[in-house]
Amino acid sequence: MQLTEYREIDEKVYSHKCTNGLEIFVIQKPGYSKKFATYTTKYGSMDDLFMVDGREHRVPDGIAHFLEHKMFEKEDGDVFNLFSKYGANANAFTSYDRTSYLFSTTEDFTKNLDLLMNMVEKPYFTDETVEREVGIINEEIKMYQDNPGYKLYFETLNQMYHQLPVKTDIAGTLDSISEITKEHLFTCHSTFYHPSNMVMILVGDFEVESLISHVDEHQNDRGITHIPSIERKLPEEPAEIALKHKVLEMDVQDTKVMIGFKKLQTLASASERLVRDLSMMFALDMVFGEQSPYYYELMDSGLIDDSFNFSHIEEISFAHTLLTSTSDEPAKLKERLTEIIKEVKKDEFFTDEKLANQKREVLGDYLSSLNSPEYIANQFTKYHLDGYDLYKLPEIIESITPDDAKKHFIDVMDPNNMVECILKPHG
Amino acid sequence: MQLTEYREIDEKVYSHKCTNGLEIFVIQKPGYSKKFATYTTKYGSMDDLFMVDGREHRVPDGIAHFLEHKMFEKEDGDVFNLFSKYGANANAFTSYDRTSYLFSTTEDFTKNLDLLMNMVEKPYFTDETVEREVGIINEEIKMYQDNPGYKLYFETLNQMYHQLPVKTDIAGTLDSISEITKEHLFTCHSTFYHPSNMVMILVGDFEVESLISHVDEHQNDRGITHIPSIERKLPEEPAEIALKHKVLEMDVQDTKVMIGFKKLQTLASASERLVRDLSMMFALDMVFGEQSPYYYELMDSGLIDDSFNFSHIEEISFAHTLLTSTSDEPAKLKERLTEIIKEVKKDEFFTDEKLANQKREVLGDYLSSLNSPEYIANQFTKYHLDGYDLYKLPEIIESITPDDAKKHFIDVMDPNNMVECILKPHG
CATH class of the missing domain: 3.30.830.10 (Metalloenzyme, LuxS/M16 peptidase-like)
Incomplete structure (x- = not known):
């Protein structure tokens, strides 16, 4: 465990790297009742083409966002409800380069943190639930397509970029979503949700040492030793615009x-x-x-x-x-x-x-x-x-x-x- | 003219006191296009009982706010329209202890400032316009009385205070407003709108010296030499609450x-x-x-x-x-x-x-x-x-x-x- 003190602005940050590669940062806020946790993978909408341990994978657009949705669903139901039962507010979002899962709570922090880790670390996908999700996300995509501001934004991005996936909606397209299978999801999860590709930030008034030990033990119990090499590939993009x-x-x-x-x-x-x-x-x-x-x-x-x-x-x-x-x-x-x-x-x-x-x-x-x-x-x-x-x-x-x-x-x-x-x- | 520099936060304030008592502060904001002026009298809803040069006056509740409304109306119409014609946004408000008139503009600052000064300094009240205003403010008061948050607030103030006029709506009551005459308005204006009871704040990128000279000349031209002594009287208020x-x-x-x-x-x-x-x-x-x-x-x-x-x-x-x-x-x-x-x-x-x-x-x-x-x-x-x-x-x-x-x-x-x-x- 390492402590960095920022004297000028009076902040303390404790950090720790687990043996499986996960980075943890604890930002100590004495006297705060509310505690906040984010568990983030460096995996976003732009990561459609990648090499893992020498093997190339190409997956459909919108899969990071699709995966985010699916992580909340387990065999015994929706994990949102459990957070709520334990007094926490949970959420998640996907951007170009990352997917974050988060919750805030004033009670039972460790219980909620365990729930968060288990939810993010243990995938559960079936053909049926994937198919159902395609329908849900399709509706989401269609709804946005009727929004003028959204339309203008993506048309402009498409005029700027020839190839770079920034020009594609984070949610993907009706076509790309329909191609997603549970095998794609397992591949992306095992690649990008590897602890070595993730970072956890905890903000609040904590007993720092015991909190970090708790997360460290949990991570050690997973028995992950191999740290894969991930190489993200982006398409060649000219410096010039596509359409004036x-x-x-x-x-x-x-x-x-x-x-x-x-x-x-x-x-x-x-x-x-x-x-x-x-x-x-x-x-x-x-x-x-x-x-x-x-x-x-x-x-x-x-x-x-x-x-x-x-x-x-x-x-x-x-x-x-x-x-x-x-x-x-x-x-x-x-x-x-x-x-x-x-x-x-x-x-x-x-x-x-x-x-x-x-x-x-x-x-x-x-x-x-x-x-x-x-x-x-x-x-x-x-x-x-x-x-x-x-x-x-x-x-x-x-x-x-x-x-x-x-x-x-x-x-x-x-x-x-x-x-x-x-x-x-x-x- | 006096300059105060606040080095830590990098601000400069020029101040000047006119011979008729008006205080002017110019807050210099280099590079700002928008300029902002306030012209404020230390006269608010609590000033119902006062002595001027030894003579006592008691005026109806709500008169400061009433006067604020009436200052915009002149013989040739509503001054709001003129500000608008000169490219400025004008407004005014009354609180417990002050009445402020203000405008912002990016053009013709001096022209708008002259308009502001003339508007605030030259009263125009007739029996007819006062009577019409009673009707307008009555509607305003009635509208608020149906608002639960407003009702709760003033009932609470009335439980706290026995006498202090803070417990009365800044706009007055239906009864008090109906008692206001143009003579009351002239008295309050000549007392509290005296330059020695006012302060002007100008914020923007100015030629400070010529701006202050301009205001100073305008104030000198008014030929005001007598500075009256104003004594505000507040009713005796016990430290205890009125109703638990x-x-x-x-x-x-x-x-x-x-x-x-x-x-x-x-x-x-x-x-x-x-x-x-x-x-x-x-x-x-x-x-x-x-x-x-x-x-x-x-x-x-x-x-x-x-x-x-x-x-x-x-x-x-x-x-x-x-x-x-x-x-x-x-x-x-x-x-x-x-x-x-x-x-x-x-x-x-x-x-x-x-x-x-x-x-x-x-x-x-x-x-x-x-x-x-x-x-x-x-x-x-x-x-x-x-x-x-x-x-x-x-x-x-x-x-x-x-x-x-x-x-x-x-x-x-x-x-x-x-x-x-x-x-x-x-x-």
């Missing part, structure tokens, strides 16, 4: 537009990715946020309305920026955005003063959030899997300069890698 | 209960009041917040539900704490709360660790909020009128100890000064 411009029609009231800038990942280290991620967040806020003259200009000219929003996503294998709004004149909006990107390139737009305000706001939100066990467990997991440390965020935020913001903004917001998707009412 | 227990029936689904603890103000200085206000916020969160075992115990036993909330209000002339929830067993809830107050008195409940988490969260929220011109203008005004400085809040937060939290909690949460109001569905 697209217009869709749907049963909507107003025209919506989404503009995307593709920046395929070429950054080697986790801290470089974090710097770009934060720099882009700061830069986008400086150029398009509510303090910026451009925001008011775009509003006043009617090119955007108050649905306008923007985000940058920075993952290990890809990165992109998206801007979206209801707009009466999407062509003019694209034109003006292109000009704005040129203008801030020339101007002394990214100043120390603006950045200082951004940093103070982000740091303030960060400090407030450290009181939330949910926030800590989820963000600690995310940062850890990305190769970074949530509690070192203040240092990285501090280090970012106006030049970082400017450089990354201009680099990412390259009009050559810009796509635009317009969703119009039926003509 | 009350049950009301209304057309509601569930039983709601509000529990109040009266603590008549006996603190001499602004910083003592701020310490008690913050100590109570921290203490209430430690005892009843989502990290506390008591919160879960009360939830699990069904004595509260997730509508449960609590607050402490600390003003110059009064202070109290309120707790409220939907509850099936209000009598048991009161009993258990009384026990909890005794338990935390005995226990080492208020710890450094718990307080450190609270402080970090509050400080984080505070730092984030300093990016919002609206937050700054309103909070700066509030703290200034209470005799304190918004930008010195971090120091005061830092200074609070677990003993402060415990001492104030036990002192305020005195079962002898506890009232309980129960709102039940019709039997």
Whole structure:
């Protein structure tokens, strides 16, 4: 067991690696009644093609999410009900690169943790339950397909990416789901739910030593000694976009537009990715946020309305920026955005003063959030899997300069890698 | 003109006092497009009885709020429309101790500021417009009277206070409003809207010197030289509560209960009041917040539900704490709360660790909020009128100890000064 103390922000993290490879982090929160646990596998919607101990596997799109659903179902019923009986709230989610199972409780923590471990570690799949699940997930997929915002988002991703599975819905497609068999599920489970591919975060007021011993014993009892080598394969993806411009029609009231800038990942280290991620967040806020003259200009000219929003996503294998709004004149909006990107390139737009305000706001939100066990467990997991440390965020935020913001903004917001998707009412 | 720099949080405040007594504060926000102005009189719903230059005046309840409404109406129409024409969003509000007029804009700041000053400084009241307003405010009052939460709140205040006008709705009553004449309005305006009783806060990216000169010239042109002495009189209020227990029936689904603890103000200085206000916020969160075992115990036993909330209000002339929830067993809830107050008195409940988490969260929220011109203008005004400085809040937060939290909690949460109001569905 190892203890890391973060004196500046007054946090203590205990960590331990089990002999079967599982990593455990205990984040000690003295005086908190609520305890929070996440049990996460580094396995998400993008992991469709992989090699295990030298053998290649290709599985249908949407299988990580499908597997997540199926883990709650056991021979004697739905595990949700048991958590509930033991006083806990349980949940799970699947993203591009991970699947997390979690619960929070104020009572019987160990009992619930055992339930969580057994649920995640012991698969139960039959042909019948898989078939039933196909029906359930199909309904889920169909429901989303009628949602304009969702449609616009995935169409834009498809204009940006040729091959990369980020362009596919985490839930898969009607076709891909129908191909899933219980054999696929067993393969994915035995590969990615191996303890060496998982991480557990426990947040709360614990007797740390006995808690870690408890998990360690449980893991030793599983008798797992072989640690497989997993190699994820991603399809070749060109740096260029796939399709510049697209217009869709749907049963909507107003025209919506989404503009995307593709920046395929070429950054080697986790801290470089974090710097770009934060720099882009700061830069986008400086150029398009509510303090910026451009925001008011775009509003006043009617090119955007108050649905306008923007985000940058920075993952290990890809990165992109998206801007979206209801707009009466999407062509003019694209034109003006292109000009704005040129203008801030020339101007002394990214100043120390603006950045200082951004940093103070982000740091303030960060400090407030450290009181939330949910926030800590989820963000600690995310940062850890990305190769970074949530509690070192203040240092990285501090280090970012106006030049970082400017450089990354201009680099990412390259009009050559810009796509635009317009969703119009039926003509 | 005076400059105060707050190095730690990187803020600059310019201040100036006009010869007619008006105080101006300019909070410089470099790079911000949006500018925000508030023009506030130290005159609120509690100022019904006052002496000006030796003469006593008594006016009907609700007049400060009535006056606020009427200031927007001039001979040539509603001033709201003019702000809107000049690209600004205008608003106003009345509280216990102040009336604020405000606008935000990204264009024509000076033009809007002139409009604000002229609107607030030049009264226009006729018998007809006063009569029409009585009808409008009567409708507003009636609408609120059907609201269960509002009813419960004012009934509780009436159980706590014998005389103090805090127990009266800021808008007044149907009776008191009907007594208001244009002569009352002129008296209150000439007394409380005197520049020496007002403060102006301007937040944004300004040419500070020319802005202050502009306001200064405008104020000099008014030719006001006499600074009246205003003495506010509050009725004698005993330290004890008025009525311990009350049950009301209304057309509601569930039983709601509000529990109040009266603590008549006996603190001499602004910083003592701020310490008690913050100590109570921290203490209430430690005892009843989502990290506390008591919160879960009360939830699990069904004595509260997730509508449960609590607050402490600390003003110059009064202070109290309120707790409220939907509850099936209000009598048991009161009993258990009384026990909890005794338990935390005995226990080492208020710890450094718990307080450190609270402080970090509050400080984080505070730092984030300093990016919002609206937050700054309103909070700066509030703290200034209470005799304190918004930008010195971090120091005061830092200074609070677990003993402060415990001492104030036990002192305020005195079962002898506890009232309980129960709102039940019709039997």
